Amino acid sequence: MVVSLVVGALWAMLPAYVPNNAAVLAGGGRPIDAGRTLGNRRLLGAGKTWRGTVVGTLTGTLLALALNAVNDPLSAVVGVELARFPLRVGFSLAFGAMAGDVGASFLKRRTGRERGAAFPGVDQLDFVVGALALTLLVAPAWFAATFTPPRLVVVVVATPLLHVLTNVGAYLLGLKTEPW
Known part of the structure; x- marks a missing residue:
């Protein structure tokens, strides 16, 4: 029962888990914010690019x-x-995951965090919120049938653990400059 719950939840999230990793690998290109600022801070930062968003x-x-x-x-x-x-x-x-990550970057800049700075909680769940929110809007019946409350709990608990593991792995492989 528990194994099937976890497997079902993680399977349903795979299309949201992979995009940010693909975006890191694709990296570079024109920043989404085109260098624009709000106040004295970038809107998003150089790490959020059109290429990464499209590839992800x-x-x-x-x-x-x-x-x-x-x-x-x-x-x-x-x-x-x-x-x-x-x-x-x-x-x-997939797009919701990317949008959630972009939204978190905007929040980071507004709270004075620089690119790559840790933002505990937000860093681990931003893409989940984006992916789930957009999917709920686009396919509410599919969402309700797939993301039952127990599966949502698994996603919210397992995702930060998976996030930390994959980011540490990417850092050790030299794909990221920070392990978070």
């Missing part, structure tokens, strides 16, 4: 479609009914 969104959306392709055989192997992702859901999870 496409990667998450394509991952959702790939997960659909392996859904039936994998569901049989793990013994859990895994979510299927309509195209609009794959896109909303």
Whole structure:
């Protein structure tokens, strides 16, 4: 029961978990804020780029479609009914994750944090809030059927742990300049 709950929750979030990692790998390009400031601080910072946002969104959306392709055989192997992702859901999870991260960058700048500075809680859940909120707006019936309250609890508890592990791994591989 617990294993199927965790597997189902993490599966449903995969299209939201991958985009920010893909954006880091794609990196560079024109910043979304084009260098603009609000007061004396950048709106978002140089780390939020159009290329990263597009690559992250496409990667998450394509991952959702790939997960659909392996859904039936994998569901049989793990013994859990895994979510299927309509195209609009794959896109909303992926783009919502990217938008949540951009929103957190805006909050960081407004609270005086520089690029790469830790913002505990926000750093770990910004993309989750963005992905879930956009998906709820785009596909409310799918959202309600997939993200039951127990699954939402798993997502909120497991995501910070996964976030820390993946960021430390990216830092150790030299893909990030800070381990958070």
